[in-house]
Amino acid sequence: MSDTAASTTVRDLARLKGLRWTPQRQTVIDVLAASDGHVTGADLVERCRASDPGTTPSTVYRTLDVLERLGLVRHGHGANGREEYHALPAGRHGHLHCSECGATWEIDERRGEAVAEALRAADGFEVDIGHVTLVGRCGSCAAASPA
Amino acid sequence: MSDTAASTTVRDLARLKGLRWTPQRQTVIDVLAASDGHVTGADLVERCRASDPGTTPSTVYRTLDVLERLGLVRHGHGANGREEYHALPAGRHGHLHCSECGATWEIDERRGEAVAEALRAADGFEVDIGHVTLVGRCGSCAAASPA
DNA sequence: ATTAATGCAAACGGTTTGCACTACT
DNA sequence: AGTAGTGCAAACCGTTTGCATTAAT
Numbered sequence: 165m166s167d168t169a170a171s172t173t174v175r176d177l178a179r180l181k182g183l184r185w186t187p188q189r190q191t192v193i194d195v196l197a198a199s200d201g202h203v204t205g206a207d208l209v210e211r212c213r214a215s216d217p218g219t220t221p222s223t224v225y226r227t228l229d230v231l232e233r234l235g236l237v238r239h240g241h242g243a244n245g246r247e248e249y250h251a252l253p254a255g256r257h258g259h260l261h262c263s264e265c266g267a268t269w270e271i272d273e274r275r276g277e278a279v280a281e282a283l284r285a286a287d288g289f290e291v292d293i294g295h296v297t298l299v300g301r302c303g304s305c306a307a308a309s310p311a
Numbered sequence: 312m313s314d315t316a317a318s319t320t321v322r323d324l325a326r327l328k329g330l331r332w333t334p335q336r337q338t339v340i341d342v343l344a345a346s347d348g349h350v351t352g353a354d355l356v357e358r359c360r361a362s363d364p365g366t367t368p369s370t371v372y373r374t375l376d377v378l379e380r381l382g383l384v385r386h387g388h389g390a391n392g393r394e395e396y397h398a399l400p401a402g403r404h405g406h407l408h409c410s411e412c413g414a415t416w417e418i419d420e421r422r423g424e425a426v427a428e429a430l431r432a433a434d435g436f437e438v439d440i441g442h443v444t445l446v447g448r449c450g451s452c453a454a455a456s457p458a
Numbered sequence: 459a460t461t462a463a464t465g466c467a468a469a470c471g472g473t474t475t476g477c478a479c480t481a482c483t
Numbered sequence: 484a485g486t487a488g489t490g491c492a493a494a495c496c497g498t499t500t501g502c503a504t505t506a507a508t
Contacts, residue, residue: 184482184487206472220490225473227488241443245388246472260436275429282425283418288450289407295446296388303435331462331507353497367465372498374463393497 177234191216192227193251196237202248202259202268202297240295243268248297258293262302264309271298324381338363339374340398343384349395349406349415349444387442390415395444405440409449411456418445 174193175185195211196203203211205225212219228249231237235252242248243261258271258279271279276293283291321340322332342358343350350358352372359366375396378384382399389395390408405418405426418426423440430438 179483182487186482186488188489204472209472218490221473222475222491223489230488241388241392245392245394247392260430260438262436263439263442271430272433275433278429278432279426282422282429283407283445283447285425286419286422288453289409289447290449290453291407291445291447292410293447295410296443298430298438299442300430300436300438300440302437306435306437326508329462333463333507335464351497356497365465368498369466369500370464377463 174234174236177236178230181234183230183234188216188219188223189227189230191219192224193231193236196231196249196251199250202240202242202250204242205247205249208249238294241297243297243299250294258295259297260302261297261299262305263299264301264305267302268297321381321383324383325377328381330377330381335363335366335370336374336377338366339371340378340383343378343396343398346397349387349389349397351389352394352396355396385441388444390444390446397441405442406444407449408444408446409452410446411448411452414449415444 175190178185178189191212192208195208195215199208199211205228206221208228209219209221209224212224228237228239232239232249237249237251239247239249242259243263257273258276259268260271261268271293280291280293283289322337325332325336338359339355342355342362346355346358352375353368355375356366356368356371359371375384375386379386379396384396384398386394386396389406390410404420405423406415407418408415418440427438427440430436
């Protein structure tokens with residue numbers, strides 16, 4: 165399961181655009197794919213080093229740029245404001261982060277659409293729900309302590 | 312209009328907590344109050360220098376910490392992920408940022424509540440709508456170009 | 459007189475850049 | 484062979500910290 169169809173596609177897509185495919189880039193997309201949703205740039209560098217100890221920050225960040233330009237990756241901002249990357253398809257889902265217990269989880273499709281609808285209501289703003297992590301307090305924490 | 316009632320209150324509140332009130336702190340809250348909503352830390356430093364050229368980053372950031380601990384200031388994250396501060400009362404309003412035209416504006420109370428309600432629906436998550444700037448495309452931009 | 463707060467200057471962490479070298483095509 | 488991509492190392496930017504000094508109480 166190391167040379168997936170998906171990887172092949174990415175490589176070909178890159179070639180189409182006149183880009184070259186390198187082991188480093190493969191590593192980045194592999195690691196990215198293995199990260200279920202949101203990874204920090206620095207995180208990614210670190211994780212890449214696990215499979216390729218020679219990984220350099222510059223290469224990772226440059227690769228992320230390329231992948232994003234290819235439309236294969238999106239970046240957003242986590243609860244702490246740090247850049248966060250995720251491989252597509254994951255575009256339409258956002259994240260919630262509880263500032264009290266520190267947990268983070270996804271906003272399911274239905275709620276995501278409800279939020280989008282609420283924002284669209286007045287003047288047609290089309291929110292990119294996946295771009296930022298919403299912060300607040302989860303049900304349990306909110307219930308546990310007062311307002 | 313330089314020594315407002317509000318300022319006096321802040322100073323007294325600080326004193327109550329055993330803190331000292333300094334010209335630098337006064338400058339920070341003044342500048343903050345004059346900034347209609349969201350200011351970056353670095354921004355704030357710069358703006359403070361306008362009224363007090365001797366302003367130091369460390370002092371500004373430390374002051375922001377204090378003010379936040381006093382509950383007078385909140386920090387959040389802007390469209391670019393940078394830290395952003397705003398003076399209360401402004402807690403319950405969020406910001407929208409159009410990634411296409413670059414405009415930023417506030418989420419009015421009604422929509423803010425609608426969003427909160429949408430997120431609360433499933434499991435009681437209480438979003439802090441003011442903590443992050445939501446990113447997307449404004450009505451005009453969305454209408455102008457296709458999806 | 460106490461001791462909180464300041465200012466400096468240096469450290470920090472994540473990200474970006476210039477440049478010579480490597481390697482994909 | 485030609486040029487896109489790499490690795491290194493240094494720069495960068497916003498923010499944080501240690502420490503001696505200043506000033507609010």
